[in-house]
Structure formats: C-alpha cells, structure tokens
Amino acid sequence: MGRELSVVGGGAIGLACALAAADAGWTTTVYDAGSASRAAHVAGGMLGCFGEGHPGERRILDISAQSAALWPDFLTRLGDPTVRTATDSILLAASATDLAYLDDQVGFVRDRIPGATLARSTGAQLRRCExxxxxxxxxxYLAEGEGAVDNRLLVAALEERLGEAGGRIVRAGVDDPTELPGDQILIAAGLGSAALAAVAGADISVHGEKGEILRLRRTRWSVPPPKHVIRGRRHGRPIYLVPRADAVVVGATQYEAVGSDDRVPQAGGVADLLADAIAVMPGLSTYELAEAGAGIRPSSPDGVPVVQRIDDRILVATGHGRNGIALSPWTAARVMDVLAGEPRESREPRKLRESE
Ligand SMILES: Cc1cc2nc3c(=O)[nH]c(=O)nc-3n(C[C@H](O)[C@H](O)[C@H](O)COP(=O)(O)OP(=O)(O)OC[C@H]3O[C@@H](n4cnc5c(N)ncnc54)[C@H](O)[C@@H]3O)c2cc1C
Structure with a gap:
C-alpha cells in the first residue's frame, strides 16, 4: 500500500482526514484554496446528534451517534481545551405547536438511540439552567452530552496538529486532482468536490444549501453567553444559539443556493435570526452584531455523507450538509478504513460517459 497521501480541501473534513492519515504514518499534503468558500469557517459548530434526529433521517442519526462517541478522543488529540465551547444542549420550543414538533423529534431519537439522555422540562425548569x-x-428538553465547538479554533487546531505530525498545507487551488503527487488522493473539497471528481471521471452529486448565520459579541453591559447550546423552534423556524468564549453564534437559515458563490446574507434571513434569537434570549439585544455571514453547505441528495473510492488511486469524502463539523471524526475513521482497503459505503459513483 502507498504511504503518500494528497488531500484536496483544508476544511474540517480534509484536515481531520489528513491528521488521521498523518497519525497512521502517511506522508500527507493538504491543498487548500482558502477560507472564503469554506463552510467550516462560517458554521455554528454544534456537535448535533439528538438535535439532528429528524424523523425519516435514520441513517444520518446513526452516523451522528457514532461520531459523537468519537469526539472525546478527537478533542484530546486536538489538545486545545478552548476548542470545545459547550458540553450540553437545551432543545427549546417557544409555543405548544413547536413543542409538539419537538416531542415527535425526540420520540424518533429515543426509538433509535434508547440510551439518549433527553429530559423533558418545562420552560421554568429550563430557565433555572439558563x-x-x-x-x-x-x-x-435538556440534552446531555450534546455540545459544541468553536469551528474556527477547530480548523486552527487541526492545522497545528497536522503540522506537528509532519503534514504539509499548500495554500493553492487544484484544478486536476489526478495530477497531484502521491500514492492516494483524497478529494475533500466540500462544494468543490463534484467538479474535481468529474475531472477524475466520476459523477458525485453534491448541491449547495445556503445558510445565513450571525456572530454576536458580548459588551460589558450584556448578560453572559449561555452555557448550553440552545436549539429552539419559534413560529416553526429553527433557531440556535451556540456559545463562544465571549460571544454567541446565531444560526441558521437553510435554503437552496442560487449558485456556488451565493455567499451574501439576505436582509430577511438576518432579520428573522435576530428576531428569533432575541425572543428566546432577550439579553442578546445589547450584544454587538459582529458579523452577518452566509455559507453554503455541501449536501448529498439523501443527506448522508459520500465517503467512497472513485478508482484505485482516488477517493472522495464530501456531502456532509449541515453536519460536517460534527461528523469530522467519523469521516476520518471511514476514510482510514477505505485507505486500508475496507470500503464501508456500498454506493458506487456513476462513471461519466466520454461525452459528458
Ligand atoms: C450556516 C452554516 C452553519 C453550519 N453549522 C454547522 C454546525 O453547527 N455543525 C456542523 O456539524 N456543521 C455545520 N455546518 C455544516 C459544515 O460547515 C459543513 O458540513 C462542513 O464545513 C463541510 O466540511 P468540508 O471540509 O467538506 O467543506 P468546507 O468546510 O467547505 O471546506 C472545503 C475546503 O476545500 C477547499 N477547496 C474547494 N475546492 C478546492 C480546490 N479545487 N482546490 C483546493 N481546495 C479547494 C475550500 O477552499 C475549503 O477550504 C454549517 C454550515 C453552514 C453553511
């Protein structure tokens, strides 16, 4: 087996895979086009598992639970305690209708993961926690063990650990992955993965789901950030507050991106997020609006990540949609399986015809 690996993409997925490979003795180089198009740069950083248990999405819930079990060791490997910003979540409903929706969601999770620690709580009980x-x-519900990381610190820590493990990062875009050096090539370029796979002759389906997201900074007159991730529903819309050291990330809208560079937040999305966040936690109105951004989630058609071989030399790991931060240790483990010759995913990419 070859021992030199080139990775295209330096987001959460590419870097987590590169670090796992470097730890396993591969000489690893990551090629990355920068943070401007990187979903991992704008993300909220929730390590969703129970909160991601939407009825009908059984496979993604199972994968999320497997990844959640890998996070403690992954965090230890990162060696930076500031990366983790919360250990537990509150799943919150503003109205009786929102609560009925949440009850359905939790029922589905409990059927799938019998040990899920989700405690039904009244609004007053939740206020005692926050x-x-x-x-x-x-x-x-109080969801124990459902935490969050600071996604930007995560990427920085991964880059640092990779460098210490002997890996290299080349800050450059790649047009043709087949021309890269190495015994094995991993395409982990998020939304850019489909185009790169096409150059290598395979058809990988990844579409973009846009999301607006805000970063609010605490002032000296403000209440402290929450200790829990707050995942709420208000007027049927999802809203989440993810703690940072002295800030709160407020997310996120979700709709089909118009194009692969559709990364400007719309006024309506920002207005909804602000209104919902302040309705859930009124003290946020004195925070500064430090950043209003938008990113594009690289999503597979069924929401399940695509981790598979294209040919003897090239493999792909993409399509993580709204869960790529949470699923980064799971993906690294699957990629190591594929590199070791044990493909876990049975889906074969469709080969492009000559004329395509
Ligand atoms: C608003 C929003 C909120 C989110 N919140 C969460 C959350 O709370 N929890 C969670 O788990 N997930 C969340 N996500 C999803 C998560 O961000 C993505 O699933 C994850 O970042 C995907 O990781 P990736 O490494 O595959 O892609 P990216 O993070 O997009 O990284 C891809 C990298 O590849 C590089 N690249 C692309 N093309 C090329 C090329 N040709 N050559 C070289 N480099 C290239 C890019 O420059 C980029 O650095 C959120 C996403 C958005 C948009």
Whole structure:
C-alpha cells in the first residue's frame, strides 16, 4: 500500500482526514484554496446528534451517534481545551405547536438511540439552567452530552496538529486532482468536490444549501453567553444559539443556493435570526452584531455523507450538509478504513460517459 497521501480541501473534513492519515504514518499534503468558500469557517459548530434526529433521517442519526462517541478522543488529540465551547444542549420550543414538533423529534431519537439522555422540562425548569432565557417559553428538553465547538479554533487546531505530525498545507487551488503527487488522493473539497471528481471521471452529486448565520459579541453591559447550546423552534423556524468564549453564534437559515458563490446574507434571513434569537434570549439585544455571514453547505441528495473510492488511486469524502463539523471524526475513521482497503459505503459513483 502507498504511504503518500494528497488531500484536496483544508476544511474540517480534509484536515481531520489528513491528521488521521498523518497519525497512521502517511506522508500527507493538504491543498487548500482558502477560507472564503469554506463552510467550516462560517458554521455554528454544534456537535448535533439528538438535535439532528429528524424523523425519516435514520441513517444520518446513526452516523451522528457514532461520531459523537468519537469526539472525546478527537478533542484530546486536538489538545486545545478552548476548542470545545459547550458540553450540553437545551432543545427549546417557544409555543405548544413547536413543542409538539419537538416531542415527535425526540420520540424518533429515543426509538433509535434508547440510551439518549433527553429530559423533558418545562420552560421554568429550563430557565433555572439558563437564567437569561425568555419567560413564557413552552418547554423542551435538556440534552446531555450534546455540545459544541468553536469551528474556527477547530480548523486552527487541526492545522497545528497536522503540522506537528509532519503534514504539509499548500495554500493553492487544484484544478486536476489526478495530477497531484502521491500514492492516494483524497478529494475533500466540500462544494468543490463534484467538479474535481468529474475531472477524475466520476459523477458525485453534491448541491449547495445556503445558510445565513450571525456572530454576536458580548459588551460589558450584556448578560453572559449561555452555557448550553440552545436549539429552539419559534413560529416553526429553527433557531440556535451556540456559545463562544465571549460571544454567541446565531444560526441558521437553510435554503437552496442560487449558485456556488451565493455567499451574501439576505436582509430577511438576518432579520428573522435576530428576531428569533432575541425572543428566546432577550439579553442578546445589547450584544454587538459582529458579523452577518452566509455559507453554503455541501449536501448529498439523501443527506448522508459520500465517503467512497472513485478508482484505485482516488477517493472522495464530501456531502456532509449541515453536519460536517460534527461528523469530522467519523469521516476520518471511514476514510482510514477505505485507505486500508475496507470500503464501508456500498454506493458506487456513476462513471461519466466520454461525452459528458
Ligand atoms: C450556516 C452554516 C452553519 C453550519 N453549522 C454547522 C454546525 O453547527 N455543525 C456542523 O456539524 N456543521 C455545520 N455546518 C455544516 C459544515 O460547515 C459543513 O458540513 C462542513 O464545513 C463541510 O466540511 P468540508 O471540509 O467538506 O467543506 P468546507 O468546510 O467547505 O471546506 C472545503 C475546503 O476545500 C477547499 N477547496 C474547494 N475546492 C478546492 C480546490 N479545487 N482546490 C483546493 N481546495 C479547494 C475550500 O477552499 C475549503 O477550504 C454549517 C454550515 C453552514 C453553511
């Protein structure tokens, strides 16, 4: 087996895979086009598992649970305790209708993961855990072990550990992955993966789902950030607050991207996020609006990541949609399996015809 690996893409997925490979003795080089198009740069950083248990999405829930089990060791390997910003979540419903939706979601999770630690709580009980929550919320669940990371610190820590492990990062875009040096090539370029796979002769389906997201910074007059990730529903819309050291990330909208460079936030999306965030935690109104951004989630048609071989030399890991941060250790483990000759995914990419 070859021992030199080139990775295209230096987001959460490419870097997590590169670090796992370097730790396993591969000489590893990551080629990356920069953070401007990187979903991992704008993400919220929730390590969703229970909160991602949407009825009908059984496979993604199973994978999320497997990845959640890998996070403690992954964090230890990263060696930077500031990467993790929360250990538990509150799943919150603003109204009785939102709570009924949440009950369905939790029922589905409990059927699939019998040991899930999800405690049904009234609005008043949740306020005892997070005193800055608004009064009059319908209620929700306390989700133990469902935490969050600072996605930007995560990428920085991965880059640092990779360098220490002997890996290299080349800050450059790649047009043709087949021309890269190495015994094995991993395409982990997020939304750019489909075009790169096509150059290598394979048809990988990845579409872009846009999301607006805000970063609010605490001022000296403001309440502290929450200790939990707050995942709420208000007027049927999802809203989440993800703690940072002295800030809160507020996300996120989700709709089909118009094109692969559709990364400008729209006023309506920003307005909804601000209104919902302040309704859930009124003290956020004194925070500074430090950043209003948008990113594009690289999504597979069924929401399940694509981790598979294209040919003897090239493999691909992409299509993580709204869960790529949470699924980075799981993906690294699967890629190492594929490199070791044990493909876990049975889906074969369709070969492009000569004329395509
Ligand atoms: C608003 C929003 C909120 C999100 N919140 C969460 C969350 O809370 N939790 C979670 O788990 N996930 C979240 N996600 C999803 C997550 O960000 C993505 O699933 C994840 O970042 C995908 O990782 P990736 O490495 O595959 O792609 P990316 O992070 O997009 O990285 C791809 C990298 O490849 C590089 N690249 C692309 N083409 C080329 C090329 N030709 N040559 C060289 N380099 C190239 C890019 O420059 C980039 O650095 C969110 C996403 C968005 C948009």
């Amino acid at each position: 005193t800055a929550l608004a009064r009059g919320l319908a209620g929700g």
